[in-house]
Amino acid sequence: MTPLTLLLLIAGLGLIGWLFARAKAQQLNTGRNALHSLPGHHGWYLALWIMLPALAGVFIWGIISPGLIHAAVMADPAAASLPAFDLERNAILSEAYSLANNPAAIAFNLDAEKLVPAVVAAKSKFGIMGAVLALLLAFAGGGFGYTRLSASFQARTKVERVVLLLLLAASLLAVLTTVGIIASLLFESGLFFSKVNPLEFVFGTHWSPANGSFGAVPLFWGTIFIGAIIAMIVAIPLGLMSAIYLTQYAHPDVRRWMKPMLEILAGIPTVVYGYFAALTVAPMVRDFAVMIGVSNPSTESALAAGLVMGIMIIPFVSSMADDSIAAVPQAMRDGSLAMGATRSETIKKVLIPAALPGIVAGVMLAISRAIGETMIVVMAAGAAANLSANPFASMTTVTFQIVQLLTGDQEFDSAKTLSAFALGLVLFVVTLILNIIALRVVKRFREAYE
């Protein structure tokens, strides 16, 4: 019996229980206010009693049965000839398991093929045991639930308690994800820092994982140079001026069309930007570099990646600036205009200073997004860990190196692979700090004008 049929069977039993209990409750419903809960609630009550114990049984069985299967296979006479050495034996065993799942495959190892009947037998035996266990639990639960049904039984309260637990569990998933991210990054980085000195990682200036030198300063510099300097030089003026034009000058009809158009820029996948940067922008930047007399410019340049990233960030900066300018009280604008200031003077001398905390917070969020951006730099920035301020040089970033280190086929516990998690940890912490500060600034700023 496959797990899917078992699950369908349990769901079917639940449905039968639901129909049955509902019919029973309708029978009990002899007159006005005879029932405490609606028949449907009685139905759900019984269905939950049938399905939850059975599903719990399936889950627990799914955890313990591999061990039982393993023991049964090892007890088989065919397993006696297996090599005692763990690694070899496990390889043969795992091959036998995959053969049992997929009979059409061809065995590489004769020992594995001999084991297949034992594996199949053990699997079907424990599979049937699991199914029987689940069905027994379903019937036991259903029987208990059935004895509780009566006209005065408060089925609604009980069912709703389960619903609330479900809702609570869903909201805990978010916390669990955060904990999972922090725990896995810390764990793998811990392994990395047991091999490499953390001080060398943070302050070293030579990055060459293949030769075992893990000085990440060139990566940090590349990330900051591309994401926080070049991209922001593009995104801040363009984003801010777009927001000002669209909110202060543009006709409402124009605004209604232009704003979604601008937001399309934010919706284009980063891989498309990366391709565009590599295919179109990078050669243009190189030609420009040749024109202004830079000797020997490379195709992959920090400038190309940063420019395209800046364009990608424009709508983000623009909508943050838009929000904070809109939050400035109308009275301040009116006051300035009434004193005889022109619109641009009002914007420059009143609105922007008043909205500045919000705009700064928006820029911080934009930076945190830019330094976490991966595909553009992977496709356009290059792999060389250079520590230079030359925008035409090829430069690498934290995200690029994470991709580079983890997409090859290497064993998982080498310092080289683990360093990717240490870089991930740095990235996570930096973006987290930027976000927390920015959100706090925005909150305080909103409160100031409310």
Add this chain to the structure above:
Amino acid sequence: MSNPAKNWQSPDAERRLAKRYSAERRFKLLGLSAVGLSMAFLVFLIGTMLISGLGGLDWAFLSGSDSTEPDTAGVWGAVKGSLLTMVVTIALALPMGVFAAVYLEEFAPRNRWTDIVEVSINNLAAVPSIIFGLLGLAVFINFLGMPRSSPLVGGMTLALMTMPVIVIAGRNAIKAVPPSIRDAALAIGASKVQTVFHHVLPLALPGILTGAIIGMARALGETAPLLMIGMRAFVSTPPSGITDPATVLPMQIFLWSDEVDRAFVQNTSAAILVLLAFLLTMNGFAIYLRNKFETRW
């Protein structure tokens, strides 16, 4: 100083005024050119893709799978991989996101614990996508031993990334339902759960769906986390299930863009057009939903 009117009309004042007006015009022009520059870039990007990709869009391209030959390579294998991944993502992220939003907005007590949940959701929405890839690699593949390169793991990773977006959109949609609806339901004897599931949720649904579609569109275009969990397999036959090795559309674009053969440029651009068409349809549908069902209370 003797005559203010005359003072106001003095050549000096007029010159100053003209200067201020021209500054005003310059500023306005600057704003217009910022918008124009951004738009020009958008047009340039899409135009480039159209010019180099439109020639490659034909039925063979749309129905074929990846191949080492640029002429026979097609995009269907990747599209199917994307669809399977998105099915997993939506099946996990939508219920979980909606439930979490309902809990936080309707049931959660105001205490420290709820604050922690809220802060972590808001932060997750801003965590770089590649970090989710690292999580998927460390937890789903290395710790739980799930099949590498499969839509199952890809979908789960993207679901974790999409869930905060849905929670935030869902909370805003639920918040927008007026309290009078809840009061009316409670007054005639509905329980809190019945009120929420029979009255509040159906009214908030268009807003939730809009948020969900936008989150899905983001997930569909996402490449970096899937790169981490190895969804860059060379797949010459479309995946038949959620545990088969697969690749997704953005990943196919990335893989083709790496090819040395210049003939793949057309394929890459054509695949980008397919991806953009999907995204545009999804966003258009989200906007349609919002306009059609948005209620102003």
